Amino acid sequence: MIEVNERIAIDERDIEESFVRSSGPGGQNVNKLATAVQLRFHAERSAALSDAVRARLRGLAGRRMTKDGVLVIIAQRFRTQERNRADAYDRLIDLIRAASVAPVRRIATRPGRAAKRRHREAKTAHSKMKRLRQAPERDG
Numbered sequence: 001m002i003e004v005n006e007r008i009a010i011d012e013r014d015i016e017e018s019f020v021r022s023s024g025p026g027g028q029n030v031n032k033l034a035t036a037v038q039l040r041f042h043a044e045r046s047a048a049l050s051d052a053v054r055a056r057l058r059g060l061a062g063r064r065m066t067k068d069g070v071l072v073i074i075a076q077r078f079r080t081q082e083r084n085r086a087d088a089y090d091r092l093i094d095l096i097r098a099a100s101v102a103p104v105r106r107i108a109t110r111p112g113r114a115a116k117r118r119h120r121e122a123k124t125a126h127s128k129m130k131r132l133r134q135a136p137e138r139d140g
Helices: 051-064 081-100 113-133
Strands: 015-020 036-042 070-075
Touching: 015 081, 036 081, 051 070, 051 081, 070 081
Parallel strands: none
Antiparallel strands: 015 036, 036 070
């Protein structure tokens, strides 16, 4: 089990990882070793995520989420498999952590008397400035 936060723990069976050739740094080993990690997290079938968290995760993941609900993370920043693997898991955990936080609902309010006055004064000042830019009227 991978601990995301106090409420969410992901089962390792919901994650598949494969190593592919990296396009990043690698020196002489760049064409010989598969150092990039492709992490596939099956979010749709994961029992650890609630429907609300799953929906927010889909929104946060964007194009990284397939139509089947599989989150794909590719890590190739580092030269070794271990560091890329740790980077991929960190990014997955950060993404799920961000999705687990429910957005705060906005309470609609109306502008106060002082705000209305400031708005009116700003409009008047802007109007005066535009009037001063105009060519003066010629007496006929």
